[in-house]
Amino acid sequence: MIRITRKVEFAASHFYHNPNFSPEENRRVFGKCNNPHGHGHNYTLEVTIAGEPDPATGMVLDLKELKELLEREVMDRMDHRHLNYEVPELAGKIPTCENIAAAIWQLLEPKITRGKLDRVRVYESASLFADCTAGSTNGAGKRA
Amino acid sequence: MKISLTRRYDFAASHRLHAPRLSDAENQRIYGKCNNPYGHGHNYALEVTLTGPVDPATGMIANLGDLDPFVEREVLAAFDQKNLNEEVAEFRTTVPTTENVCREIFRRLKGFPAARLERVRIEETSKNSFEIGAEEFA
Numbered sequence: 340m341i342r343i344t345r346k347v348e349f350a351a352s353h354f355y356h357n358p359n360f361s362p363e364e365n366r367r368v369f370g371k372c373n374n375p376h377g378h379g380h381n382y383t384l385e386v387t388i389a390g391e392p393d394p395a396t397g398m399v400l401d402l403k404e405l406k407e408l409l410e411r412e413v414m415d416r417m418d419h420r421h422l423n424y425e426v427p428e429l430a431g432k433i434p435t436c437e438n439i440a441a442a443i444w445q446l447l448e449p450k451i452t453r454g455k456l457d458r459v460r461v462y463e464s465a466s467l468f469a470d471c472t473a474g475s476t477n478g479a480g481k482r483a
Numbered sequence: 484m485k486i487s488l489t490r491r492y493d494f495a496a497s498h499r500l501h502a503p504r505l506s507d508a509e510n511q512r513i514y515g516k517c518n519n520p521y522g523h524g525h526n527y528a529l530e531v532t533l534t535g536p537v538d539p540a541t542g543m544i545a546n547l548g549d550l551d552p553f554v555e556r557e558v559l560a561a562f563d564q565k566n567l568n569e570e571v572a573e574f575r576t577t578v579p580t581t582e583n584v585c586r587e588i589f590r591r592l593k594g595f596p597a598a599r600l601e602r603v604r605i606e607e608t609s610k611n612s613f614e615i616g617a618e619e620f621a
Contacts, residue, residue: 357540368541370548433542437486441537444484466491467547470532474485 342457344387345405349418352379353434356423377421382439383462384413386447390454400453412446436461436469444471487601488544489532492554494563497524498579501568522566527581528606529558529588530614535598545598557591581605581613589620 354377355369365373372378386409390399416426422434428442440461448456455473462468500517501510510518517523531554535544561571567579573587589603604614 355542359540368546368548432539435537435542437488437537437544438542441484441486448484468489469544470487470489472485472487 340389341392341399342387342389343399343402343405343454344385344458345402345409346383346385347406347409347414348381348383349414350379350381351417351420351422352377353422354378355433355435357433377423380463382417382436384409384443385458385460385462386443386456387458387460388451388454389457393453400451408447408450412450413443416446436463436467440469440471485534486537486544487532487534488598489530489602490547490550490554492529492531492559493526494529494559495524495526496562496565496567497522498567498574499523500578500580502578522568525607527562527584529554530602530604530606531592531600532602532604533595533598534601545595549597550595553595554592558588561591562588581607581611585613585615586620589615593617593620 354374355372356365356375357368360368386405388400388405392399416428417439420426422429422439426434426442428446429438432438432442440459443461444456444459447459457473459471460468498517499519499522500514501520502513505513531550533545533550537544565571567574567584569575571579571587574583577583577587585603585605588605589600592603593600600617602614602616604612606612
């Protein structure tokens with residue numbers, strides 16, 4: 340099994356706000372990220388595909404195909420967008436890097452036809468990233 | 484689908500690799516330059532990985548407002564700008580290799596209440612990294 344990774348960058352704005360929280364609770368839980376005018380990041384997305392190289396081409400998946408898929412599914416949706424208002428996959432969710440990684444996983448996973456989606460990594464900054472990997476769920480629902 | 488969150492921190496510290504049970508000649512042979520009695524330092528990068536359910540109310544595995552002060556209190560306050568051999572109790576008896584620093588930091592962080600500590604990874608330099616996972620820490 341070989342893993343290949345393609346990296347893209349997108350710039351987007353967001354803010355954190357839960358309409359069920361009071362203004363004080365929103366400020367306490369989300370801090371600076373609660374600023375209603377939003378703020379932005381240069382996100383780095385790394386997408387890893389695992390599989391056996393095709394003997395005819397030596398490739399797990401043609402990186403050009405992956406590049407086009409990321410362009411269509413991720414860049415067109417999220418680059419230079421406001422994640423709270425313009426990305427239907429994040430509607431009703433707080434656009435944290437955990438939720439962005441999960442949304443990108445769900446967009447890409449059914450469209451990978453050769454190899455398997457192995458990992459989606461979303462860097463919000465050099466010091467913070469979320470990984471989405473195959474495997475048993477660690478609970479999309481309530482916190483224990 | 485499993486989600487994890489990783490936060491990266493930096494600390495600068497000095498250390499000396501020297502095992503008191505070995506002779507000076509053996510220490511010199513095994514640890515080389517790292518055995519210099521005056522010690523030397525690194526800019527360490529520490530990555531802390533957490534897993535757990537994403538709270539739908541916050542979209543988070545853990546709030547950095549909780550994690551950052553916890554790591555500051557448990558690790559950075561004790562390690563940053565310190566001499567690991569002299570100022571961290573664990574390393575009075577254990578050689579502060581980055582393998583052992585990984586294990587000690589895992590021990591200090593595993594009690595984080597809001598999520599499960601999945602991995603501690605340390606870059607001692609941009610060329611060397613060390614990591615320990617929850618299943619390996621026993």
